[in-house]
Amino acid sequence: MYSNLLDQNGDHLYNEVKTPNDKDDASSSGRQSQLGSVTGVSGADFERTIAFAMAWNRCLGSLREADVISDRELNVLSYLIDSKDAEDRKLYPPAFLTAGKLDESLDIIVDCSAVYEKLSTDKKKKEKALQKIENTMRDRLTKDDLRVESILGSYKFTSQALRFLLGDEHRDLNECFEFMEEMAAQKSILKGLNLKSLHECRAACAELMKALLEVPKTTSDNSIKFQRALYRVIDCVESVLNCMKKILAKQENLVQILTDTPLKQSSFFFPGDAQQYANMQLQRLVNSEAALDIVSRAYQLLTVDNFDAEPRSDEGRRRLRFFANSLFMDMPDAKPIRKIRSLTVSTPYYNEIVMYSIKDLTAQNDDSIKLLYYLKTIYPFEWENLLERLQAKDMEEALKKYPEEVQMWASYRGQTLARTVRGMMYNEDAIRFLHWLEICENEVMHQFGCPCNKCKRLDEMVALKFNYVCTCQIYGKQKDEQRQQAADLEYLLRKHPSLRVAYVDGPKKMKEGPPKFFSVLVRADGENIAEVYRVELPGNPIIGEGKPENQNHAIIFSRGELLQCIDMNQDGYLEEALKMPNLLSTKDTETAKVPLTIIGFREHVFTGGVSNLASFMSIQELSFVSLGQRMLAINHVRQHYGHPDIFDKLFAMGCGGTAKASKGVNLSEDIFAGFNSTLRGGRVSHEEFIQVGKGRDV
Template structure:
């Protein structure tokens, strides 16, 4: 996207009417612009009062006969013109030519001169007015004769400016006696400077000898009677002149808020994109916005805002540090200075404003409702303007009052027209149950209904009934309600349902029961973590005209809309996710639309309501297979010869997951959904009906992406297992030697090729291309380097493992399920045990397996360069291992703080050794979690596949046994059989060491005595083997690696054939050995965390990576304050 342009005012005035209001006339353009600016200030606090004045678009309808531009285009121009004048040694024409090279500087100089003349003439009378009239008469005559430089002393121009600034500084305030005296004093000072220093000597003498003026000055009557500027137009003129004389900010830095700049920038740029002409509101296509909601946050409560986490960080504190300028603007708007939470609690209205301020910066239903209701406000404004344009300025409004009034919100005609063309339905499935139990969500939804009269809420109402045979039954009704004039729920429709509508997946069923309440010819599906902007809502009529446009053989059935991810400023993870999603919803979707394979990837697409409601609806709800319900609407539309387009000139805000656990759950859900799509008949039919090129494009942009991702990771295993096989069999050495003798460099290069080159970078390629297109090459390179310093490759490599695990598990076993991610602010530390439970089987086990393969390859492989060559050849695989093992802790807030590490270890050990039982959840007990992790193995086919995959671990033992020195290169099967005997003895010893007999008199003492003897015997046996045989310490470690892999294979087989193992009575032993393995894996991961936690700078460095600089400073201050508070309490 191009740089923020200070020519916003000129662009807006030339294009806004044509593209967004469908009416002509500069006055309407100004009204639209002011409405956008006012909304930005009043509801989202992007502007402060000062910026509001600088961004004000003048009406140009007043008595001042010149073109006035927004002040932010004219800032600092007067100062620069003064510098030109002070340095001027040429004529008046040369000076004006130099000033006119900057058109805005010329406008600023003209406005400053004429405004000063008009203001001075309006506030004085009598002799003072005569002086002002005579002064400007001389100046105007001098300008007309090109002799201004002879009439005045330009060196004193800055002194005149300072006196005029002091005068306007008083006039912009309300009238008081003291201020009137101050204005009199300021005018007299201005008189002295102008008369005795600024004017030429001949004019100075003329004024000094003017008896009338001299007598008034000596009597103290000069400027004694001040006519204070009280009318609206004059007050605005004084304010503009004062800002023109004082503001020094650059136009490119106004507004300072980066989000406001981005929005204005996108809006102005979009006005020059190709879009259909908008019809009048009365002729536009009526549409409805549809949002499903379950139990997510509606509005943050004060308790949620103020509660501190373990680090002493509350949500309010966090947002104050992330959005400091918006917090200052919010306090300015409600008329408060710096205030604590307790100060807000004293005022209920301020408390409610604070709750909304925080909620509008989270992923809440309140934010979504506010954004979508901008559609209604935009339509009301446009309808109001259309009526005003047809009839002119009515009802006695002046031009300035016409711009400033908010009358469109009170106009019955405008409101009725907007209500005819727009409806908003939120399907709150359990709203009835929430009301019955008086949940805070129900009260918050009721508050939204009261504040938004066009909002409608649909929900499922349950009530007890009696059947025809007298039995008690549950009756279900689908209801639609709104708020009445008293703020109570008023029922609009009630439809009796044949039974419980929730038969399939929850979210699509929530949409399906309420779609009957939607109205219009189009329906926009909006998720409850989305947002909208008034300036974008102005273009909705243009977007809807696309349904009538020419987009090929058929009219469009789905209009794709661009998304802006607004959660990118929260953390580095959120930034990565934001950039990844932006590349997907812009680059990807716009290309796929032209290739005619764009599907409905999610919200906020606009559907042809009639087309879809008569062809199966907009959401498939079959359980499991439709876990990704959104894309099936696109499948359905394409299969029924629909046409799906994508449009870049309008965008909707979108919230994304901001924590690694949330992101992993979301990506797991999407990957599992794609696994189910592979098995669906919709994908099969599309593959059969598409031509070859559309089929390939469709494959690689839907399920094929996940297939290729899984194949990428599988290639790691195939490569490493192949190299390990060559190393353990000895073929590695012989093939390399033969290749050198024969000069076969191609074979040698193939064997020594680095297998995976920056897999994390590969997944980021679309994002990098998006950067280049949107930002330019240099900014794209800078952004990419910055992301690398924030460990983006670690994140993308970790995400690769997430997608592979959940997609592969769904392909093998099915059973994809919806995973609730949560949409809160991630400012709390995630415990080690929580991360271990989530990533143990998806990442940690696989990473340790790859690490084991790499260690065996380094130990027994062959290369000319030694160990360093091995490491260089496998560096990308090592990066993958490190990313999969430690990414959850690198991106964990306060993950390397010593106190947190100690607490995590205690929590981890308590969880690991806590006994499970009936009703004990997996988050409380390792045993319960371990049982839950096996739930996906259900079918006989799945057990066979798991068995085949688990047998790969036997390769380690089979190969390493024959590499031990004690075997003396004996390759008989007897040696391999003997290794199994050793393994069986080790299992028996483990059982004996972990035996915990019941309490009695003598047995526990005997068992412990026997365990001690065995331990001494084992140590002695190992020492004897090392001392009297060829057995070495290296053999000891190699045997441990081999037996670890074989033990894991046995555990996997035992879990797969659980029923058989239980029948044999070995299940308890399997559980204890599994606990030992999890304890060992946890120790391997935990050890580096403990080491780095010893160094305080590591935690500081991590905070700089995870959060922006302001929050990092705030976090450190909060920790210090928390420590002082603890000391005071003790």
């Protein structure tokens, strides 16, 4: 779609440009890879890049849904990808790669133009100097591939957006564009064009693209909002044409075309009630998703600077940096999804906070500070992103119209079970996406809940490879007492249909014999909570330390070959979940003589920015946990498991469970699980290329 709109007869311009890495005999495909953001990546390069581009865009979409990045940051960081039905499919790299380069390019061109214009009027001397200055200008531009991409990309996307907007009634403007492209191809830019006003032209084009993006899409042609937007667009187009007149001032015939353009009848600029053509053209652009994406890309290329090259929020920068860096770390190759080992995630929960209520968020504490005010002060950019997504002006409007969204936004930034559940359920999304790439030949992924056969296969694969059990020990008691935690747990069950909750039910009085205890598994069934399994126990399972006992009693409900133990104050990320098949492949590389029984990996303490104490604890975690465990794992003497670590479930079940629970002896269940594994011939590893979030009591 994008390629069809962008491909015009001027593409020889881009093929004429050589970057420093081009050789004289370089193929056109080599040049295309150098100017990918201008001409698009296609052919073999497209097939090699498309899977990563789709995964990158998917991760950015996850960050936007979590309000970690804004709409503009999403657009600037994303790949632009042709739809599946495009004849010659292409993708365009993210606009942030050219951040700040357009300013550099324009400064170079304007400087060289000023030098040329100051030369004496002697035509022979000026002609000799022209080629030297032109070559100097091109050499300076091509020292950095991204300078070339920024200037050509800005021109291509902006000119095509303008052509699409003005339509066939203004075909004569093509002469102006073709002349500028011819001057560039013939290395006569300085001779044929007046380049002093390039910065002014760039500002006018950016204002036009912004006006087009702000045209209301849901209103009719005759609405006041649409008419105001139309008049604004017309004014912006006239400003662009005036700038083009200055650039083409040396060509009288082209200046005359630009002067006559707004005066034509039945044109885009015709005033009064007869503005049907302008209405039609603007509606055509606004209703074309591909055209709007081209306008958006033009606006990004014209306005993106170094400040826009990364997210404003600390969380967004940290996550994207670690993900990008981890791709260059040593990691085993991932198997196809149908061949990876199945995984169960288990989270022990007792009586902690599941979600913040609106009352909790708006009540004042002893210092007269509201929790919501505190959170939006700590996460100012993420709060702005939430308001942008909800299209709300301020906190009062957001609370009034979207209380549930505000509640979840706050809950996802505290040490709550809701945050942990969301993070672990990203594993489900990752499996679904990775299997989609395997079976659908780079087609755009369908929406969740699509009834087609391909999506049914995805659901079946997810059910085979992943399940998540929250071991909420006293959920039954909380429900009987109508506690808020029980209601919140049921809300999470409905929000995540594949989530399961296991709890201990008892003691239950029986008609005959002593009271009995049961391990019970429940799930959401529409709006109801349905019991899946009820397993009778020989007695009270909680006889040792509470947390490991709670963790162990629910192992019978796990279906995976591997078992991951996650605390209730942790977090997960989609970009890290995409690497889970690589992590699980570490289990298959070891020999049976010394089996790998616990797969360890790193944690990030997300509470580090709350206070000085929290920052100190975050540094301590890095020093004494991440770095220390890494060194111990190198020598195969890491006798410990961290709470995101993954157990060989069959080995653990044969050794008394994932954690020993003897009262008074095994107070630190993580240490003794590592001892238990090592003493029975197992081994504990530590991987660096993947991480989860972890909260600390601060």
